[in-house]
Amino acid sequence: MSVRIANGAGFLGDNLDAPRRLVESAAIDYLTLEYLAELTLSILARSREKNPSAGYAEDFLTVLDSLTPALAAQPALKIVTNAGGMNPLACAKAAAQILARAGLSGEPIGVVSGDDLLADLSRLQAAGCDFKNLDSGEPLASLAAPVVSANAYMGARPIAEALQSGARIVITGRVADASLTVGPAAHEFGWQWDDWRRLAGASVAGHLIECGAQATGGFYPHWREIDLAAVGYPVAELDADGDSVITKPAGSGGVVNRETVAEQLVYEIGDPAHYLTPDVDVDFTTVEIDECGPDRVSVRGAEGRPAPESYKVSLAYRDGYMATGQMLVYDRRPAEKARACAEIIFARLQAAGCEYTRWNVECLGAGEAVPGLHAAPQGLREVMLRISVHEPRREAVERFAKELAPLATSGPAGLAGYASGRPQVRPVFAYWPTLVPKALVSPRVQVQTAAEWSAAN
């Protein structure tokens, strides 16, 4: 027996049709949808500040709406998603309304929360947790800037509990990406929470599918060999020992082979012998992958060690403002002219009293996208001038955003592309990587029907 867990979203902004195409073209037990990159929560925290009923991944509602026919037709299909973001309760209510409109108001929705530590930071610091920065070693108390969000990466256990309580759809706040897969697997197979080897195997499968099509031909150097327009999203067929086969729907585009799976295994990892999740400390160096059929790769042998005593916390703080502007520069010596344009802009800004803590000038096309590797090619006629600034004072960044267009009439000949509007000024949220002892965090699980969520205040 195996359980088929698919992933139809790898980040907030991923293809909106992929989840529906997945459930229509493959037999799936669990559809996972992953929406929270490292700093997505700080953006969602800002949405919630402006509107108390916002702060979750609204794309999920569009996706859920497209999935209601499949939910009605496939009674075994369940959904597990971290779309709840900073506001899983509001997300559940909105999801409940979509289910109700589709005649599915009896379906149970589970909400996993308790990851949001923002309101508790002072209490936790008083209790002795200093939220030391994992890179610099400094305690959070030394940070003067306001904290925007602080969320513990919770694990698979509350997800499994929600499923145990009958949830058809599980909506979480911040959980480890791999836990979206480990939760359903542990629930289906009844694994113990110290069964490190099986939890490790499921974590590897979760890691492989968490970025969607990156396991099935996305981000692949041999992209010329495959059809990416109709790329299939990944399915992990997990067995009771935590080993898996990674595959994709029959007839879909893309490819699943040793290469795509190996690439995704090493994607965004540090020490491969210690891939840390809240559920288990996974050893990727013991994993073996083998092609076992067309678009099928078996993944076996992951070893696990006891889970860390702490949860990782993604904490974000305000760090001033940034803006980026671009302009096309055409010339026999385009990089030289582009740099002259940047100098003119900064001279005018300086004359207006604006200076910047950090700034960067790139001549894209002249070999600067990866600095230092390649010089500009002979005969180059155009570059994209890209200027970015970062500064605590919003006014200075706003002034920068207004200083590009004037070059159209008061700069050198041979400029274009300034007509697309002024650069957008955006607040910067910087990342403070830290830990919190598990004992100080209480995951909460609430399961009730869509009708009950709709009626709740």
Place this chain on the structure above:
Amino acid sequence: MERRELTASDMDSKTIPLSEIAHARSGDKGNHANIGVIAYTPTGYEYLLGALSAERVAEYFAGLRCSRVERFELPRLWALNFLLYDALAGGASRSLRIDTQGKLLSTAIADLPLPIPKNLSAMQRPQSSA
């Protein structure tokens, strides 16, 4: 800006680009970047163990101004993982570069020149793949 052009001696007939014998994927971890390099064959992996050191990768990507580069080995996957510390000029939210998350690095490392190994044909991509 510091720049290093690939010279004729880098790319002459005595070298091959890394992509002849390996493929790669890269991404971000905070302000650090990682590049996983996967050999097409076990023979290629053995060769890379000697030829593709952390120092070689640090030298190749000197323009990123990393604070250091660490190498990890995954022999069963025929893979090496390189962690490039402080490579992203601020990381995803603060980087002033167009490649905020190090996504270009796996394509960039494909050009890294390596001395031609004696048994090159045992390291190249098997035709059956994909």
